[in-house]
Amino acid sequence: xxxxxxxxxxxxxxxxxxAAEDVDVSGLLADVDLPEEDTTRIAYEVxxxxxxxxxxxxxxxxxxxxxSSARELAQLRDVDELLGxxxxxxxxxxxxxxxxxxxxxxxxxxxxxxTTLGTIAPSFLGLRVPPGIGLASQVVEGRRPYWTSKYAAMxxxxxxxxxxxxxxxxxxxxxxxxxxxxxxxxxxxLFAANRVEHAFAPEEISLLxxxxxxxxxxxxxxxxxxxxQDLADEAQRAYAELTRHVEAMERASEVHSDLTSLVLEGGExxxxxxxxxxxxxxxxxxxxxxxxxxxxxxxxxxxRRSGRCAPAGYGSCAVAVVAGPTLLGALLLEEGEVEFxxxxxxxxxxxxxxxxxLNLKEDALVEAEQRVRGDLLADMLADDPDRRHDIAARAxxxxxxxxxxxxxxxxxxxxxxxxxxxxxxxxxGGLVGEHTDRVVALTADPDPxxxxxxxxxxxxxxxxxxxxxxxxxxxxxDDLRAQVDGASACLRVLPSLxxxxxxxxxxxxxxxxxxxxxxxxxxxAYLQRVIGPVLKWDAEHAGKLLPTLAAYLGNRxxxxxxxRALHLHKNTVLQRLERASELLGEDWQEPDRLxxxxxxxxxxxxxxxx
Numbered sequence: 091x092x093x094x095x096x097x098x099x100x101x102x103x104x105x106x107x108x109a110a111e112d113v114d115v116s117g118l119l120a121d122v123d124l125p126e127e128d129t130t131r132i133a134y135e136v137x138x139x140x141x142x143x144x145x146x147x148x149x150x151x152x153x154x155x156x157x158s159s160a161r162e163l164a165q166l167r168d169v170d171e172l173l174g175x176x177x178x179x180x181x182x183x184x185x186x187x188x189x190x191x192x193x194x195x196x197x198x199x200x201x202x203x204x205t206t207l208g209t210i211a212p213s214f215l216g217l218r219v220p221p222g223i224g225l226a227s228q229v230v231e232g233r234r235p236y237w238t239s240k241y242a243a244m245x246x247x248x249x250x251x252x253x254x255x256x257x258x259x260x261x262x263x264x265x266x267x268x269x270x271x272x273x274x275x276x277x278x279x280l281f282a283a284n285r286v287e288h289a290f291a292p293e294e295i296s297l298l299x300x301x302x303x304x305x306x307x308x309x310x311x312x313x314x315x316x317x318x319q320d321l322a323d324e325a326q327r328a329y330a331e332l333t334r335h336v337e338a339m340e341r342a343s344e345v346h347s348d349l350t351s352l353v354l355e356g357g358e359x360x361x362x363x364x365x366x367x368x369x370x371x372x373x374x375x376x377x378x379x380x381x382x383x384x385x386x387x388x389x390x391x392x393x394r395r396s397g398r399c400a401p402a403g404y405g406s407c408a409v410a411v412v413a414g415p416t417l418l419g420a421l422l423l424e425e426g427e428v429e430f431x432x433x434x435x436x437x438x439x440x441x442x443x444x445x446x447x448l449n450l451k452e453d454a455l456v457e458a459e460q461r462v463r464g465d466l467l468a469d470m471l472a473d474d475p476d477r478r479h480d481i482a483a484r485a486x487x488x489x490x491x492x493x494x495x496x497x498x499x500x501x502x503x504x505x506x507x508x509x510x511x512x513x514x515x516x517x518x519g520g521l522v523g524e525h526t527d528r529v530v531a532l533t534a535d536p537d538p539x540x541x542x543x544x545x546x547x548x549x550x551x552x553x554x555x556x557x558x559x560x561x562x563x564x565x566x567x568d569d570l571r572a573q574v575d576g577a578s579a580c581l582r583v584l585p586s587l588x589x590x591x592x593x594x595x596x597x598x599x600x601x602x603x604x605x606x607x608x609x610x611x612x613x614x615a616y617l618q619r620v621i622g623p624v625l626k627w628d629a630e631h632a633g634k635l636l637p638t639l640a641a642y643l644g645n646r647x648x649x650x651x652x653x654r655a656l657h658l659h660k661n662t663v664l665q666r667l668e669r670a671s672e673l674l675g676e677d678w679q680e681p682d683r684l685x686x687x688x689x690x691x692x693x694x695x696x697x698x699x700x
Contacts, residue, residue, distance in 0.1 A: 173205040176280075176305045181207045184298050186282040188262060191270075192219065192226055193278045201226045201279060211259040223250045229267040229279045235299055237266040237290045264288040268299045270306035277306060359411075359448045363421060366441045370434055372426035376411075376445070378419050379514065380551040390420045399423075399435040407435065409442040411449065416510055417552070418449045466490065467523035467530060471571050495521065495532040497541035498570060499561045500577040503529055507553040514552035515545065528578055538563040538595045546593035556591035558584050563595075586696040620690035623673035635673070638666040640691050647679075 173191060181189035190206040199221035206215055219226045228236045228247045238244040240263055242254075262283045270278040280302045282294075360376055367374035382390050389402035394410040394417060402408040405425040411418045421442050428434065466485060469477040470492075485492050503511045511529050515522045521532040529549075535541040542561030549557050560577040564570055573596070580596045587599075617625065624635045638656065642663070645651035649667070653660045671678060678687060 173309070176309065177205045177207045180280055180282065180298065180301055180305070183301055184266075184282040184294060186266075186288075187285045188260065188281075188283040190214070190281050190283075191278055192217075192281065194230060194270075194276050196275070201230065204278075209260055211256065213256050214260050217253065217256050219253060220250065223248050224253055225265055225267050226279050226281075229269050230276050233269050233271060233274075233276060235266065235268040235295050237264070237295065239264045239287050239289045241265055261285045264290070266290045266295060266298060268295070268302040270302050270309065272306050272310040277310060280305065359419075359445045362441050362445045362448065366421070366423070366438065370423070370426070370430075370437070371428050373424040375422045375424075376419060377422055378517075379417050380548060382420060382551070386420070386422060390417075393420070397439070399430075399438050407438070409435075409438050411442045411445045413446050413450055416513070418446055421445065465523070467521050467532065468525060471525050471530065471574055473571075490521065494534050496536040496565070497533050497538040497561050497563050498573050498577065499531045499533065499538070499542050499545040499559055500525075500574055500581055501529040501531070501545060501549055502558040502581050503549065503553065504555060507555055510553050511549045511557075514548055518544075518548055525574065526578065528581065530574060536563065538597075539593075542593040542595060550591075558589065558591065559593045560584070561593070561595045562597075583696060617690050617694055620686050621674070621694065624670060625694065627669070627673055633669075635666055635670055636691065636694060638663060639670055639687075640695055642667065643688050643691060 173193075177189050177191050180191075186208075188206065188208040190209065191204055192201040193204045194201055201219040203215055203217040209215065221227060222231075224247050225236055225238060225241070225244065236246075238246075241257060242263070263285055264287055265281060265283045267279050267281045269276050270280060280298065282290075282298055363374040363376040377386070377390075385403040386408055389400040389408040390410045392400040393408055394412055399407045399409045402422065406423060407425075407430060408420050408422050410420050421438060423430070423438055466481070469484075470481055482492055501511065505527070508524065508529060512522055512524065515529065515531050518533075520534070523530055531545050533541045533545070535544070538561030542559045545561075546557060546559040549559070558581055560580045562573040562577040564573045577596045580594070580599050583599060584590075584592065584594070621636075621639075624639065627633050628635050638652070641655045642649070642652045645655055649660055649663045652658075653663045656663070674683075674687065677683060
């Protein structure tokens, strides 16, 4: 054996041991006189050193990539973006076909695939793994890496047919899963998978585990930061809401102070709307009952039932002004600078109550005056001459000129709504009162048709119910009582004629008014004289002669048309007409008798109608 080895050969051997590529060691030792077994030993050691150097070099590169990824991930704050970048970096580090991350739900103990890279099956993303099932559950329960080179043949964990189908659709064969740990808490599992059989080396497992440790810390930090930001945002919102509530309470206090002053200083209802609008920095309109229509009317009806503000469309709301069952009007608020919240709505509701009180106060004064005017009208229509004595002088004493009135309108209103109708009519001026269960209004309008239409419209808007109004004109010297009695008689007839909601004049229905006015007992005598036998027959035999005669006369005395109108056979109609001829006489269709019989039949129908 040679005693020494040249320096150049030693340097070459050292370079070969650290070279990235394989170097022929035998060639370097060719000029050195060494036994073959020593040459073999030196070549082996050089290759071993080179393999170690390669491993450390690769480990250094991996660690450099690992720390670079960790620094990049640490700069992300959005959790969803972080999950996507985390899987992307793990995919680059390990180099498998598929990389994905499953998030762990501590409450349900389930794992759900949140982010993937390299997958092709749409069913894979969002896949849920129940507790105790598959490789993923092993990782969670053991809190350490698990892997399998052939998933289909895996026996160390239970399978699930649905999960196996998704894995098969993706073509995954070998899988490696490492836990994402935040202290002792598992927050997820990071998977690397191949579509071929593969035995994962310790270096691969170690690398993915190290990356998962970094990723878990970054992910947990991002979650905590996101939660902290959410809490900060929530605190900011709560502070803003508190500030708004304090401001609203200050505005409400200002309104209450102003409203109290209005009540004590004798303010009026419009002043309430002004004070409310000033405090809430919005437009407030005080509406009379007759001004309500469309969405506003619907909102006021809702507010009237609930006692609360109701939305009226286009950013506005309405609150009814009521006193008991009586609607006095409404406040309409159109949102301005201040958003309407609970405090603003309650303030508006209190303002509506104050408005009602001021209205009642004002109405009490008006009511006292109107009661005197109503008593005056009652005296004008009374049968007692003493009550009508010196009526003109008493009217002048109240500032009322009776010669200005030209129309009387009699209104039929349900008893429970009569007071509200009188209240609505008193706002229009004139002379208003109640007389024999009717509401009577005297107006200056010379046209009774126009007067009845105006009165009908005013009352309808107030009571929101079908009503009948009959107008009658009168002049100086006319008997007002006779005109009112005639209009009242007309009101009794109108329902029999099929009218339930209309404005008419007594002159339009003069024949009926004349017949059913004073002395209407003559009508009964007239009916008995003309068609008494028919009425008696129907009463005794539950017959239908009167309706048949009415239909016959109303259909131009055509039996065919009569049968069609009554839904009867023609022969039935003819038989009834024969019976009528027997009772009335064969000459009942002579012109004079036919006219009187026609009038009698119509009157009988009217008097018998409900």
